[in-house]
Amino acid sequence: MEYRLGVDIGAAKCMLALVAGDGPEIVTYQRMDTDAVLAGPLPPGLALAQAVQQLLERSRIECEDVLGVGVGIPGIVERDQNTVVACPNLEMLNRVALGSEMGAALGLPVFVNNDANLNTLGEYTAGGGSGMRQMAGVFVSAGIGCGLILDGALYEGGDGAAGEIGHTVIVPGGLACSCGSHGCLEMYCSAKALSVVAEELYGRAHISAGAVSEQTAARYAGAQLLIEQAHAGDEPARAALDQAFTFLGYGLANLANTINPRLIVLGGTIPFAWPAGLETVRQVVESTALPAARRNLRIEMSALQNYAGVLGAAALVSLRLGRAAGA
Ligand SMILES: [Zn+2]
Incomplete structure (x- = not known):
């Protein structure tokens, strides 16, 4: 063997x-x-x-x-x-x-x-993307990562930087990002982004007192608290998540219009922690992407986790x- x-x-x-x-x-x-x-x-x-x-x-x-x-x-x-x-x-x-x-x-x-x-590549060879010649994986955790399968092959770009949709600008002149730019998508939908919102909603002291799950680095404990509050029915927390996944939906609509994939697999700690986000993303893509770019597009949660x-x-x-x- x-x-x-x-x-x-x-x-x-x-x-x-x-x-x-x-x-x-x-x-x-x-x-x-x-x-x-x-x-x-x-x-x-x-x-x-x-x-x-x-x-x-x-x-x-x-x-x-x-x-x-x-x-x-x-x-x-x-x-x-x-x-x-x-x-x-x-x-x-x-x-x-x-x-x-x-x-x-x-x-x-x-x-x-x-x-x-x-x-x-894992989703393409062993998960829900099996047989898909055009697909993307979008993973929302601390930041946003994205991989592309184009014409049945992993597409890495000229210098390995293909698929950096987390750093596409979604709010011109918006929040400062660690990449040096402003208004990047991952400043509006990621554990990093949600932790900033949580600090505004609950204050720093409350967040550091909370438990940290093994899947979330301590510095993003605020995102975990926000999601827990949303599950408990807290309206501001739910609205913040709704907004974050709406931004992600615009990012995926842009991605659909750019590469016309048949499948986008959504993964990472944030979508798994807030599964309702998938429906938000689907609705934004449905109302935003070109008909030809979304007609045969499925957006699914990662099967392989x-x-x-x-x-x-x-x-x-x-x-x-x-x-x-x-x-
Ligand atoms: Zn950036």
């Missing part, structure tokens, strides 16, 4: 999974705090290689039975060198030659890519090694 290893590194949590054959079967996986892996004394490439080796040892799988390792990170990657260009949410990965560092330590090919791209990233990372190994990517 041949295996591929998928690694999905998020700002708060990361997951490693061993995937059997060319199919989407996860043999075993491990979920860890990202800090527990990356904040130690080892350079990031060696720390991740060590985590991979430990998973293989526990599974009694030899390194030579593994075809390669795919790694998703929340940033921009130079794809030919598998080097991280920028990773604002995990600064220890900035400009790290992650592919070559991990590859040298493991003696395996290691391929690195943007996490939204790999989540989308937390597993899309590792399955996409495993599919990246197949893709880069020239094997079928499980579709």
